[in-house]
Amino acid sequence: MHLNVQELISRSKENDRKAQQGLFDFLAPKMFAVCLRYVGDRDTAQDILQDGFITLFAKLDSYGGEGSFEGWARKIFVNTALMYLRKTDALKLSTDIEEARRLSSDDPSALQRIGYQELLRLIAELPPGFRTVFNMYVVEGYSHKEIGEALGISEVTSRSQLQRARRMLQDKIKQLER
Numbered sequence: 158m159h160l161n162v163q164e165l166i167s168r169s170k171e172n173d174r175k176a177q178q179g180l181f182d183f184l185a186p187k188m189f190a191v192c193l194r195y196v197g198d199r200d201t202a203q204d205i206l207q208d209g210f211i212t213l214f215a216k217l218d219s220y221g222g223e224g225s226f227e228g229w230a231r232k233i234f235v236n237t238a239l240m241y242l243r244k245t246d247a248l249k250l251s252t253d254i255e256e257a258r259r260l261s262s263d264d265p266s267a268l269q270r271i272g273y274q275e276l277l278r279l280i281a282e283l284p285p286g287f288r289t290v291f292n293m294y295v296v297e298g299y300s301h302k303e304i305g306e307a308l309g310i311s312e313v314t315s316r317s318q319l320q321r322a323r324r325m326l327q328d329k330i331k332q333l334e335r
Contacts (some may be wrong), residue, residue, distance in 0.1 A: 162226060170217050181210060187227065188234045194292045195238035197281035209237040235297060239307060242285055279329045287322035294319050 160168070160179060168176030188209060192202035213233050220229050280288060289308070293299040294315070299307070301315040308315070 163222075166217065166220065166226060169214065177214060184213075184227070184230055185210075188230065191231060191234045192238050194277070194280065194296060195235070195242065195289060196285075197283075197288060201241070205238050205241050206234070208241075209234040212237060231297075235293070236307075239289070242289055243308075275333070276326075279326055282329070283322055283325060287318055287325060290315055290318040291322040291326075 160176065162180075162183060165176045165180045165183065169180050185206065189202060189206050192205040192209065193199065196202050196205060213230055216233065220226060280291060283291060290304055293304045293307070294301065301312040301319075304310070304315040305312045310318075
């Protein structure tokens, strides 16, 4: 089936199974990467991907064509990953901002010295809370206020977790350089 994305969306809304498969094939690789960034485990990311598609197809009628379909879909997959992390208590976060200040970056160029794939691997190794805030802020572009609202934490906690994630990544990069 060689339809453009808008035709796939339209036919998928009418429960056309081939169009739904086409939409799945179009989105799955990108959305799997989103899921994997949040959970760091391929099997769990695959489960979240499936749950995300169930939600996507259930809510497809609410997509009115305004804005990017891929951006609209990405929000569904990010929210699905966040729901999983909340359900598994992976987002229990600390609020110690003083420690985050103490850990402030002393080598901001460290992230520039490694490749993209290596950086993704290091991000996946972060503790779930750090990884979640890092992904939401750095990769997805959420503000600390939006992160706080989505995760049920304060903006200060979001900033603290981001600072810790950055420091941990820098430490991991320094270890690679040795």
